[in-house]
Amino acid sequence: MKTALTIAGSDSGGGAGIQADLKAFSAQGVYGMSVITAVTAQNTQEVRSVQDIELSIIKDQIEAVFDDIRVDAVKIGMLSSAETAEIVANSLQKYQPKFVVVDPVMVSKGGHHLLQLEAVSALKEKIIPIATLITPNIPEAEVLIKAPIHSGEDMMEACLAIHALGAHAVLLKGGHLQGDPNDLLFDGKTFTWLQGTRIQTKNTHGTGCTLSSAIAANLAKGASLIESVQEAKKYITVAITHSLNLGNGHGPTNHFYELYNKANLVIK
Numbered sequence: 001m002k003t004a005l006t007i008a009g010s011d012s013g014g015g016a017g018i019q020a021d022l023k024a025f026s027a028q029g030v031y032g033m034s035v036i037t038a039v040t041a042q043n044t045q046e047v048r049s050v051q052d053i054e055l056s057i058i059k060d061q062i063e064a065v066f067d068d069i070r071v072d073a074v075k076i077g078m079l080s081s082a083e084t085a086e087i088v089a090n091s092l093q094k095y096q097p098k099f100v101v102v103d104p105v106m107v108s109k110g111g112h113h114l115l116q117l118e119a120v121s122a123l124k125e126k127i128i129p130i131a132t133l134i135t136p137n138i139p140e141a142e143v144l145i146k147a148p149i150h151s152g153e154d155m156m157e158a159c160l161a162i163h164a165l166g167a168h169a170v171l172l173k174g175g176h177l178q179g180d181p182n183d184l185l186f187d188g189k190t191f192t193w194l195q196g197t198r199i200q201t202k203n204t205h206g207t208g209c210t211l212s213s214a215i216a217a218n219l220a221k222g223a224s225l226i227e228s229v230q231e232a233k234k235y236i237t238v239a240i241t242h243s244l245n246l247g248n249g250h251g252p253t254n255h256f257y258e259l260y261n262k263a264n265l266v267i268k
C-alpha cells in the first residue's frame with residue numbers, strides 16, 4: 001500500500017488540519033501518517049486557542065516515521081511559527097521525500113491567524129523551496145507576492161512570482177474570487193486551468209486541507225502532477241457537494257468514499 005504523511009495542525013472539530021488530511025488519504029486508498037505541529041481548540045465557528053508543539057517533539061515525530069516507514073508523499077499544512085517551519089524544513093532535508101505538497105495555511109475561515117505574521121519569511125525561505133507543489137488560495141498568494149489578485153491574468157502573474165520563490169509547481173486556488181472556483185496550475189512551463197462549478201454552501205471548512213491531501217495521495221500512488229490535481233479537484237468538488245451541516249458555523253466537507261467512487265464527474 002502507498003503511504004502519505006501529513007505535517008499539520010490538529011483541528012478538534014475534525015473538519016480541517018490533520019483530521020481532514022487523514023480522512024482524505026484513506027478515501028484515496030493511501031495509508032496515512034501524521035506529524036502534529038500544533039493543537040487547535042476549534043469548531044465550525046472559531047479557533048479558541050492554539051498550543052504549538054515543542055520543536056524537539058516535532059523533529060522526533062518526523063524522524064520516528066521516516067526512520068521506520070516508507071513515505072511516498074508528504075503534505076505540509078499549518079506550521080504556526082517560524083521556528084516550526086525551520087525545524088520541519090531541516091528535518092525533511094535529511095530524508096529528501098520525493099513529493100512535498102505545501103498548503104500555506106495562514107488564516108482560518110473564522111479569521112484566526114494559524115501562521116504568525118513574522119513566520120511568512122520562514123515559509124518563503126525554508127518551505128517553499130522544498131515544495132513539489134504549493135497550493136495557496138488567493139489571500140495567501142497575495143501575502144506571498146505582496147500584490148493584489150483580481151483576475152485570471154493576475155492569477156497567471158502570481159503563479160510565475162510564486163514559482164520564482166522556488167516551488168517546482170504552483171496550484172493557485174480561485175475559490176476566493178467571484179464566480180466559479182477555477183484553479184490555475186503552473187508546472188514551471190505550462191499553465192492549466194481546472195474549471196470548477198460553485199456549490200452554494202457555507203460548509204467549506206477544510207477545503208484547502210482536503211484538496212492538498214488528495215493531491216499528495218495521488219502523487220504517492222504514482223499519478224502525474226496534472227492527473228493528481230484533476231483527481232483531487234474531483235474529490236473536493238464531490239466532498240463540497242455532499243458537505244455536512246454540522247455545527248453552527250462552516251460545516252466540514254464529506255469524505256465518505258462511496259460518494260466519490262460513484263460520482264461521474266470529469267474535471268477539465
Ligand SMILES: Nc1ncnc2c1ncn2[C@@H]1O[C@H](COP(=O)(O)OP(=O)(O)OP(=O)(O)O)[C@@H](O)[C@H]1O
Binds near residue numbers: 016236
Ligand atoms: N463553493 C465552492 N464550490 C466548489 N468548489 C469550491 C468552493 N469553494 C472552494 N472550492 C474549491 O475548493 C478547493 C479549495 O479552495 P479554497 O479556495 O476554498 O481553499 P482554502 O481557502 O485554502 O480552503 P481552507 O482554508 O478552507 O482550507 C479549490 O479547488 C476551490 O476551487
Ligand SMILES: Cc1ncc(COP(=O)(O)O)c(N)n1
Binds near residue numbers: 018
Ligand atoms: C489545524 C487547521 N489547519 C488548517 C485550517 C484551515 O482551514 P479553514 O480555512 O477551513 O479554517 C484550520 N482551520 N485548522
